[in-house]
Amino acid sequence: MANLRRLMNKIILLLIVVHAVGFGQQDSSQYQSALIAGSILVEGHSLEYLRGLTDGFGGRVSGSAAYQKAAEWSVSQFRAAGISDVKLESFTIPNGWERVSARAHMLAPLYRPLQVQSYGWAPSTPAQGAKGEVIYISHIFAQDRIKAHADNIKGKIILIDNDSFSQDVPFLDSRYMASKRLLKELGAVAILVRGSTDNNVTMSWNDTWGGMLEPLPIAEIGMEDGKLVQRLLENGSVTIEFQCENKVSGPIEVNNVVAEIRGREEPDEWVLVGAHLDSWDQGTGAQDNGTGCAMVLEAVRAIAQLNNAPRRSIRFVLWGGEEQGMLGSLAYIRLHASEMGNCIAALNTSSGAGHPQGWTIRGNNEFKDAMIPLAQSLTGMSGDRLKQEVRFEELTDWASFFLKGVPALDLWMDMAHLSEYHHKPSDTFEKVDAHNLALGSAIVAVTAYKIADQSQSISPHLDQESINRVLKRSNVYETIKDLIDEGALK
Ligand SMILES: [Zn+2]
Structure with a gap:
């Protein structure tokens, strides 16, 4: 009887410890997230990053001198944020x-x-x-x-x-x-x-x-x-x-900018956070997509500052070639084909800086369900809404990862006014609302950290059959096929 009581006591103690450890992990992730969001909202640099890109380099057409200078500037900003693992990864487009x-x-x-x-x-x-x-x-x-x-x-x-x-x-x-x-x-x-x-x-x-x-x-x-x-x-x-x-040229190299924060426990698994650095050139590419780049740079700064890496790695990439058909992210998935199985989620931000809503899920119901508790923790940043759809009109770099079965998220901002500026001479710095931009940065940073820090992968990869089903339901399938026919995916 005494032995049984001792055994019971041991089991109860074990349960308390397991519960405390489990709670501690979740609590720690929540605490780190609060530090990240606090840093972005209280002492953030989002607007400075945006100004550096837009007023500093103007329009950033893929392959242009301005694009290359912006890519090199981005490398220096990642380094200044304390990231040592930063590199340019080049791909070639047929013409400059x-x-x-x-x-x-x-x-x-x-x-x-x-x-x-x-x-x-x-x-x-x-x-x-x-x-x-x-x-x-x-x-x-x-x-x-x-x-x-x-x-x-x-x-x-x-x-x-x-x-x-x-x-x-x-x-x-x-x-x-x-x-x-x-x-x-x-x-x-x-x-x-x-x-x-x-x-x-x-x-x-x-x-x-x-x-x-x-x-x-x-x-x-x-x-x-x-x-x-x-x-x-x-x-x-x-x-x-x-x-x-x-000015036209033959084949020309364009650089993606890639930075990584190594995970503390499972560094070979990674979350991708991306935004396209290239833009059009009549405006200065502020909401398409300087704001997305500023969010990525700001997320890096705030996460690096913690000195407490999440469980898995986070890769931050600024893409070139998006405006020519997401060529940078397509080049990336080809270059890193052998590692795509370890990419547990891909986050994209390229929807301007209207008021934040949450995330658009580019995946299946299982992924959406897994995102619900995480989204709830974004309420204070106005980022708790989730919608699930794949539409041609919103085809951009998330699609490169979706095509590989990676659960993909696209930052959902209010786009009601975006068409006033989109690809127009008026897509400039002063149209951007600093508050919305900072909230967007905080949503991106906290979501990336939390997904990378979870004890389990957020959701399994999609199989090819489900990918094709989703693509065919939208009109994306024909688009992708066209890209292949035109040689862009070779
Ligand atoms: Zn565009």
Whole structure:
């Protein structure tokens, strides 16, 4: 009987110890998280990082001198935060491109300067410009419609408009590229795409992914100017002179910036935290995606400052090539293919700096369920909401990891006002709300730390069948297939 009592006492003591240790771990993770969030919200550097990137380097087009300088600056910021394991990892894109200038004038039936900006990865016109009558083609995808104009295309400037393809996914569609090549074969001298933003504001982007040169000089013409040209064409011919200079090169190296905090117990397992460093160039890439980069840099600073690494490693990566089809993150998953099984979650931040909401789950129900308790701990940072979806419109670097089955999270910020700035000259530092940015940094940092510090992986990897099922349910599958066809994934 006495032996039994002693045994019972031992069991009770053991249970108390096990409970205390278990509680202690959870408590420690919570305590470290509070220190991280406190550091970011009270003595944070998010806004300084953002200003350094946007005002310091301007637009950061992949492969440009400005991009490279921003990548080197990022290395120095990671080091200044106390990270010794920082490196540049290069990948090659088929062509380099930098904007120099573009201008256009309507010469007849009336004289008028026109608002135009070159698309990315478009070649220059001859130095004297391209001059020609304008032909409007309403359905650029339909090659037979183009062929119907075949005798009338040589020497002409082709006008197309967003309306004819906005419901489709033109810039990823191989039919679009084929149509542009056909226009070149038939002797067109340039393409003008009518914009869709009020006040003749032009966007910056390339309408074909993969970092490959366009077949012809191609530019956006402001919406109001484009509509004027279309109306004048109803009454007769319109002649435009279009001059565009861009710096283009052959294959060029672009660097991802990679930093790591080694885990204290299971360093070979890792959580990825990423944001794309490249941007467009009419603005200075503030909300697309200086804010995401600032959150990553700030997360590194706050976590490194703890001097108490989480159980697993955290890798922080600033990507290049996102605007050309998430080329940096695709290069990363190829380079690190043998380690992808050890990547337990991938966090992406590239949704601007509206008010934070929480996380978008790019994974399955199991992953969402596992995230619920963690999300609840983000309530004070306005980061406790979870939604689960995979949409083409939100395709970015998280998708590279999702394709490998890694449970992926995309920071969910209110994007109601993002289109006012997105890819526009107004995407600049002063539009960013410091409070929202700091909250975003805190959500990213605490989520990364907690996932890396959990005793178990947050959720199993998805198998190929589930990945394909999710991709096919959205229209992402066709997009990815297109990227493969165009050579970007080879
Ligand atoms: Zn963008």
